[in-house]
Amino acid sequence: MKDLKGKVAVITGAASGFGRELAILCAQEGMRVVTTDVDEVGLRATDELLRPSGVPTLTLRCNVADAAEVERVAAQTYETFGAAHLLFNNAGVASAGPIWTTTLEDWQWTLGVNLMGVVHGIRSFVPRMLQQGDEAHVVNTASVAGLLSVPSSSVYCVSKHGVVTMSECLHHELRAANARIGVSVLCPAFVNTGIADAARNRPKELAATSPEAAVYEQRVREATKRGKISAADVARMTMDAVRDGRFYILTHPNIKRAIEARMRDILDERLPSNPMP
């Protein structure tokens, strides 16, 4: 999608990190911007950052794990702006620890946001985009954890592998339907955002986690702090990929060696290599 000016962008998880930086770039492109998140304070702060661009904006509280809330965002986007051209299914959370230590609530929370959140975005927006008939694009935020199997990140990896295959299937399905809707899947490695403190947005009814989780969360916090590229860099790379119509967005090229090793393990039917030895 080349010409973004005047088009409508919708971003989930826009109160922080990648989502905030994507919102800023979309506004700088002259797009009308719909930002959504569960964090209303952060959402208002993002909206302030869009002001200098002078574009029309809409901010909506939305828990992406709730299908009805995402459907309401789609309805309000079309009521307000009459269209949606660029959808970022970006909201995400992380929980950690070896699988046998994880709680059912870890699974329900992480899969609810990371996996079902993307399902809800696609189900509410793609039928409307198809009807609208304009050129459009969907970007789903996965992770390198969607291409690798990282020990002690099993819940997160399962959710992100789901997002990668969902995006590939969506690409094939839209091609088969001759739709003018492109798809990309964003797969970053560690970047210093709020992701290591994702529990700040964890609902009370899904709060139960294992004592071990904190140890692994601290490791994720340290790894994200060491991240060499910023959330703004990731957002720029993502917008470039949208403009160029690229599907896989791999922001950390060094990680390709580990992806290749995993693919080779599968084809050679050997034991899985550890990507984080």
Ligand SMILES: NC(=O)c1ccc[n+]([C@@H]2O[C@H](COP(=O)([O-])OP(=O)(O)OC[C@H]3O[C@@H](n4cnc5c(N)ncnc54)[C@H](O)[C@@H]3O)[C@@H](O)[C@H]2O)c1
């Ligand atoms: N930072 C990294 O190292 C990294 C690497 C790979 C992938 N990712 C992915 O990038 C995406 C963005 O994360 P980030 O790194 O910018 O972290 P972040 O915590 O800074 O931003 C995530 C945003 O999602 C929001 N959110 C959480 N639960 C929500 C819900 N139920 N409904 C709506 N919004 C919700 C949060 O309030 C927050 O604003 C996530 O999908 C994450 O899994 C991050």
